[in-house]
Amino acid sequence: MEEEGWRLDFDGAANKCGNGIGVVVVSPDGARLPVAYKLGYEATNNEACILGLETALALGICEITVYGDSTLVIKKVLGLGKVKEERLVPYQRHLYALGQKFDSTTFLHIPRENKGMPGKLRSARLRTLKPLLLFFSLMEVGLE
Numbered sequence: 001m002e003e004e005g006w007r008l009d010f011d012g013a014a015n016k017c018g019n020g021i022g023v024v025v026v027s028p029d030g031a032r033l034p035v036a037y038k039l040g041y042e043a044t045n046n047e048a049c050i051l052g053l054e055t056a057l058a059l060g061i062c063e064i065t066v067y068g069d070s071t072l073v074i075k076k077v078l079g080l081g082k083v084k085e086e087r088l089v090p091y092q093r094h095l096y097a098l099g100q101k102f103d104s105t106t107f108l109h110i111p112r113e114n115k116g117m118p119g120k121l122r123s124a125r126l127r128t129l130k131p132l133l134l135f136f137s138l139m140e141v142g143l144e
Contacts, residue, residue, distance in 0.1 A: 003063075004028060004078045005028055005063050005064065005065060005069065006025065006026070006027060006028060006061045006063060006064040006065070006127070007026040007064070007065050007090075007117070008023060008024070008025055008026075008052040008053070008055075008056055008064050008066045008067065009024045009052075009067045009068070010022070010023045010045065010048040010051070010052040010066065010067075010068045011023075011045065011048055011068065011069065011070075011104065012043045012044055012045040012046075012047060012048045012070075013043070014043070016071065017105040018038050018039070019035055019038070019039045019040075019041060019043045020036060020037055020038040020039055020043060021036065021039065021043050021047050021048035021051050022035065022036035022037075022048060023035050023036075023048060023051050023052035023055060025052065025055055025056055025059065025061075027123065028041035029106065031085065032041075033055070033059075035051065035052075035055055037051070044088070044091065045068060045072070045073045046073055046088060046091035046092065046095060049067075049070075049073055049077070049095055050091065050094060050095060050098065052066065053066070053095070053098040053099065053102075053105075054098065056102075057085060057098070057101055057102075057141060061075050061102070062101055062102060062103040062104070063103050063105075064105055064106075065097040065105075065106040065107075065108060066105065066107045066108065067108050067109075067110050068107075068109065068110070069109070069110055069111060070109075071109055072105065073095070074089075074107050074108065075101060076088075076092050076095075077092060077095045077096060077107050078107055079096075081097070095107075124131070128132075
């Protein structure tokens with residue numbers, strides 16, 4: 001059986017416990033690295049994807065397949081259609097730039113019911129996480 005490459009699952013969350021983002025980086029041998037942040041503001045799936053890509057880059061990953069249930073994020077990062085909300089344009093530009101830092105990046109949409117771990121992060125982890133700021137530079141994205 002052939003090993004799969006590096007995988008990234010991302011998701012944003014909002015519920016009665018707060019707002020947050022979560023990612024799971026999965027190595028070719030199946031080891032999982034979950035990362036989740038509770039935020040003090042309404043997050044977007046774009047921020048979750050950015051967190052995941054920056055985590056993967058920090059780990060030295062060169063090739064990755066990115067999975068998310070946000071049709072909007074996946075389609076826009078692939079250049080399929082125009083971003084309608086002006087506030088999301090800097091996120092999409094930053095996602096595109098991050099994707100270019102890898103030797104190979106594939107973005108795939110998966111239905112919400114097939115998500116697994118990030119969905120679990122969404123519901124369970126938000127209750128226990130302390131608010132943190134994202135580690136990527138908001139000034140770099142243009143979202144000061």
